[in-house]
Amino acid sequence: MAKGRERTRRVEPRFEADGPADPAILDLRLSRGDRAGGGVAKGTAKSTAGGAGKDAGKRAKKPARGRAVAAPRRRRSLLGHLVHATLILGLWGLVAVAGIVAYHASQLPPIDQLAVPKRPPNIAILASDGSLLANRGETGGRTVSIRELPPYLPRAFVAIEDRRFYNHLGIDPIGIARAIAQNLTRRGVAQGGSTLTQQLAKNLFLTQERTASRKIQEAILALWLEHTYSKDEILALYLNRVYFGAGAYGVEAAAQRYFAKPAKDVTLAEAAMLGGLVQAPSRLAPNRNLAAAQARAAQVLAAMQDLGFAKPNDVTAALAQPAKPARAAGGGSANYVADLVMDVLDDYVGKIETDVSVQTTVDPSLQGIAERALVDELNQKGGRFNVAQGAVVAMRPDGAIRALIGGRDYAQSQFNRATTAKRQPGSAFKPFVYLAAVERGLTPDTVRDDAPVSIKGWSPENFSRSFSGPITLREALAHSVNTVAVRLSQEVGPKAVVQTAQRLGITSPLQANASIALGTSEVTPLELVGAYAAFANGGTGVIPYVIASVKTVDGRSVYKRGPSGLGRVIEPGAVGMMNAMMHEVFASGTAKKGDIPGWDLAGKTGTTQDFKDAWVVGYSGTLVTGVWLGNDDNEATKRVSGGNLPVEVWNRVMTAALRGDKPVPLPGAARWRRGGNAVAAASPGEPQTLGGFIDSLVGGSPPPSRPPVPPRGGPSREDKNFLERLFGID
Structure with missing residues (x-):
């Protein structure tokens, strides 16, 4: 038994070659007492594994099977400490950034409620030929799609603003790093790090303040845009919202503003200039700093290449x-037309909620001619005659406005004198007096006495300060005889004169007093020209209009003008007599300088007290044009009368407008030409009166309605009181 037990005795190996055992390792080894049955075998065993002669207590003991030996603990290096600290700080930094982003994100609307704001509607105001006169609205131009644009136009913006646009997700760390490097190299802010998407986010949702909070929100919104829209949709939104200066938002508005053409027609050079402009619109605007704009465009072209x-x-x-830069055909004056359109548009279509185009009746060529005629006259003679402002209105006989100039320079004054300025018309108001008289039986050959007249202490005088005695109405109107006009007004009654003017379209308040005959009640140029249109068209009253139609950008009709007007306001016979009398104004009277050979022209000049206002309104059978000159502060000019400077402007406008057209006779005027030679037939569409039929047979003219009155002398100027001098001006 002893041998058996001895034979099965477990012998521990010795590791003499390992050197002295580490106390830490020895602590982990099992002693005999730790083993099961460890006390049975005592020091009788013999080792056969080498190492005899060694003390058993000093022998190295093998660690228990399955138990790892602990590695020596090493001291951490400085680099290790730095890496460890960096990781910890980075982790906390990420937590902090996440918290900051979450905080600023919470200040934004919920994602499910976030939407791109609707672009304010643009109103494109077009000339009669479809060309653009002006844009109105908050943006200054209509929305365009990428498909409408030449490929190099959107690429110009990508090249200079965000060359990695199609490769990033709204935020471009590489672009930011490149921008920082370039800015450090150039010692200034040469390039920004914002992507096009970030710029769009700022324009759509945020203010223009430069704060860390805004930049964080900008980045968040940029990521949302990239998630919600395609790259082309984002680029289209950007191109239609970015600001180009001068009130132009979007490439369409900018192309019209700076190059007078739609964005689809810009050249590569123009596209590059637009692409460079968004960096600093006020500093790089080509109409302000062309050299800087061209230098920036060169940078864009280099980037594109x-x-x-x-x-x-x-x-x-x-x-x-x-x-x-280029200027639109209508020039700055087209803005006066645009202002008029905006004043009346609501009456036709109500509230505008989408982009629309408004087709006007304005001829852009005539608009430009009228503007140049007015500006040139004032530039050349305004200083010498002390006159600074004016207005021109040209209108078809049906009331369609063909040109409207509201002032000398729209950039300096947006006050529209053509539609808003109420000024005394002076003798340009006399046709309403004569019409009231003709409608009560008088004719162009009726004779009245050019002699002093006194009405309740008021005695008007003529422009010539003299009297001619008996004179026909034809001659009295042609030479703007004040006394005859006052007599006629008294015969028919001032109230009848007022009613006649209102019937023809005058809407301003009129005072039915004796001085109404000399045009002392104020009217606007537009309404006076509109009233004269009834003479030019044969007796139909018109309502001046500038809007022909309104359509949405997809072609849907919103408004189309139909037949309208005031109906017949003058009988054909009276129209013929008035046209014959007013023809003499251009043939031999105060507007003789404005006559155009080969054309039947008619109209009337007017000048007010102390030469404060000077007018001429004249017409052919196809166009009615009125010109007013004066000063905004009502300061007297230096003898500017209707027959000098205004007639010169009028002649220039009408000569250009009628060039190449076939002359059209004035309705009914031929029957009442000077000399009494009546024609055998009335004008087309005009019924012939019994008197006209008899005249055509005998070849005579109607007798004067009263016998001549012997001339009488009048009081000298020294005897005239203030009121006489006030209203006694042509």
Whole structure:
């Protein structure tokens, strides 16, 4: 038994070659007492594994099977400490950033409620030929799609503003790093780090303040935009919202504002200039700083070539012929038309909620001619005659406005004198007096006495300060004899004169007093020209209009003008007599300087007290034009009368407008020409009267309605009181 037990005795190996055992390791080894049955075998066993002669207590003991030996603990290096600290700080930094982002995100609307704001509607105001006169609305131009634009236009913005636009997710760390490097290299802010998406987010949702909070929200919104829209949709939104200065939002508005053309027609050089403009619209506007705008455009072209967006030959050509600003055909004066359109548009279509185009009746060529005629006259003679302002209205006989100039320079004064300024018309009001008289039986050959007249202490005098004695109405109107006009007004009654003027379309308040005959009640140029249209068209009253139609951008009709007007306001016979009398104004009277050979013209001049207002309203069978000159502060001019400067402007406008047209006779005028030679037939569409039929047979003229009155002398100027001098002006 003893041998058996001895034979099965477990012998521990010895590791003499390992050297002295580490106390820490020995602590982990089992002693005999720790083993099960460890006390049975005592020091009788013999080791056969080498190491005899060694003390058993000093022998190295093998660790228990399955138990790892602990590695020596090493001291951490400085680099390790730094890495460890960096990881910890980075982790906490991420937590902090996440918290900040979450906080600022909470200040934004919920994602499910976030939406791109609707772009304010644009109102494109078009000329009669479809060309653009002006844009109105908050943006200054209509919305355009990427498909409408030449490919190089959107690429210009990508090249200079965000060359990695199609590769990032709304935020571009690489672009930010590149911008920082370039700014440090150039020692200034040469390039920004915001992507096009970030710029769009700012324009759509945020204010323009420069704060860390805004930048964080901008980045969050940029990520949302990228998640919600495609790249082309984002680019289209950007191109239609970005600000280009001068009230132009979007490429369409900018192209019209700076190059007088739609965005679809801009050249590569112009596209590059627009692309560079958004960096600093006020500093780089080509109409303010052309050299800076062209230099910036060159940078854009270089970037486009570098990215392969433009061919080298095309870039070279664009650099050789850099873009230059252009002015619209109607010039600045087209804005007066646009203002009138906006004043009346609500009456036709109500509230505008989408982009619309308004087709007007304005001829852009005539608009430009009228503007230049007025401006040139004031530039050349305004200083010498002390006259600073004016207005021009040209209208078809049916009331369609063909040109409207509300002042000398829209940029300096937006006050529309053509539609808003109420001024005394002076003798230009006399046709209403004569019409009232003709409608009560008088004719162009009726004789009245040009002699002093006194009405309740008021004694008007003539422009010439003299009297001619008996004179026909034809001559009295042609030479603007004040005394005869006052006598006629008294015969028919001032109230009848007022009613006649109102019947023809005058809407301003009129005072039914004795001085109404000399045009002392104020009217606007537009309503006076509109009232004269009834003479030009044969007796039909008109309502002046400028809007022909309104459509949405997709072609849906919103408004189309139909037949309208005041109906017949003058009988054909009276129209013929008035046209014959007013024809003499241009043939031999106060507007003789304005006569155009080959054309039947008629109208009337007017001048007010102390030469404060000077007028001429004249017409052919196809166009009615009125001109007013004066000063906004009502200061007297230096003898500007209706027969000098206004007639010169009028003649220039009408000569250009009628050039190439076939002359059209004035309705009914031929029957009442000077000399009494009546025609055998009435004008087309005009019924012939019994008197006209008899006249055509005998070839005579109607007798004067009363015998001549012997001439009488009048009081000297020294005897006239203030009221006489006040109203005694042509």
